[in-house]
Amino acid sequence: MVSAPRHFIDLSQIAPQELRSMLDDARARKERLKAGERERPLDGKVLAMIFDKPSTRTRVSFDVGMRQLGGETIMLTGTEMQLGRSETIADTAKVLSRYVDAIMIRTTAHERLLELAENATVPVINGLTDDTHPCQIMADVLTFEEHRGPVKDKLFAWTGDGNNVLHSLIEASARMDFRLNIAVPQGSEPMAQYVDWARANGGRVAFQKTAEAAVDGADCVVTDTWVSMGQEHRARGDNVFRPYQVNEELMKRAKPDALFMHCLPAHRGEEVTDEVIDGPHSVVFDEAENRLHAQKAVIAWCLGQ
Ligand code: CP
Numbered sequence: 001m002v003s004a005p006r007h008f009i010d011l012s013q014i015a016p017q018e019l020r021s022m023l024d025d026a027r028a029r030k031e032r033l034k035a036g037e038r039e040r041p042l043d044g045k046v047l048a049m050i051f052d053k054p055s056t057r058t059r060v061s062f063d064v065g066m067r068q069l070g071g072e073t074i075m076l077t078g079t080e081m082q083l084g085r086s087e088t089i090a091d092t093a094k095v096l097s098r099y100v101d102a103i104m105i106r107t108t109a110h111e112r113l114l115e116l117a118e119n120a121t122v123p124v125i126n127g128l129t130d131d132t133h134p135c136q137i138m139a140d141v142l143t144f145e146e147h148r149g150p151v152k153d154k155l156f157a158w159t160g161d162g163n164n165v166l167h168s169l170i171e172a173s174a175r176m177d178f179r180l181n182i183a184v185p186q187g188s189e190p191m192a193q194y195v196d197w198a199r200a201n202g203g204r205v206a207f208q209k210t211a212e213a214a215v216d217g218a219d220c221v222v223t224d225t226w227v228s229m230g231q232e233h234r235a236r237g238d239n240v241f242r243p244y245q246v247n248e249e250l251m252k253r254a255k256p257d258a259l260f261m262h263c264l265p266a267h268r269g270e271e272v273t274d275e276v277i278d279g280p281h282s283v284v285f286d287e288a289e290n291r292l293h294a295q296k297a298v299i300a301w302c303l304g305q
Pocket residue numbers: 054055056057058059128136263264265
């Protein structure tokens with residue numbers, strides 16, 4: 001009997017102990033890599049990557065991660081594939097499954113990812129959709145814990161747009177039991193289904209009226225672009241978001257040793273000032289590095305290593 005593939009679609013679909021074991025594995029693999037150890041558990045395995053949106057970190061970290069594990073990658077863009085000439089996602093999934101051992105996709109509508117996963121007979125990994133970005137949050141939790149220890153009961157504060165990265169952070173707050181304050185302009189709220197799911201699963205998610213109230217006493221302040229890729233129709237103009245900018249004044253509200261996180265790319269002078277992103281609280285480049293280590297653990301988990 002052929003067992004169902006182990007997809008990495010969303011944090012809500014993976015048990016807390018599985019997520020924890022992936023984070024432990026990421027840390028261990030990072031330590032071994034830094035110690036100069038080389039391992040090739042995925043020798044001969046191939047990961048196909050489909051990009052319907054631009055990427056720097058996701059693209060390079062998956063590629064390098066797969067190579068470090070002894071495997072190989074194939075980089076594809078939706079428009080260059082027959083997908084761009086209306087071959088269905090389902091047929092694409094079935095065909096790719098005959099060639100490769102896993103598929104990573106960065107795409108627009110979340111349904112495209114789900115359709116790919118439903119029809120693939122190999123694991124499918126979510127490399128970002130309009131709705132979620134779980135790989136980013138795995139790297140962010142890894143980063144927080146390296147600097148400050150377990151996330152459990154810590155206070156995270158999100159200020160800015162209620163977007164895909166926030167949706168995965170909301171799911172993580174329930175899965176990993178940390179508190180989450182959210183401050184967003186009216187009309188830029190995260191989708192209710194993510195908040196409802198988190199609350200139904202023990203998540204401690206609270207909406208605050210101002211960025212200041214959200215950040216008060218926080219252990220970690222997180223933001224992201226005010227206009228996500230392909231979401232230009234949701235752009236509200238800088239004035240709407242300006243009160244949610246992370247600047248030095250706002251960071252003073254957080255704990256003195258609070259971390260500042262941003263998935264990058266940053267729009268300096270918009271959602272965050274140079275002083276904060278280049279300042280002592282910022283761990284943004286650790287987050288970027290940890291995409292590599294976290295995703296190696298995700299790939300290994302998907303492929304049963
Ligand atoms: N944070 C992130 O996913 O970056 P890229 O868009 O460069 O992949």
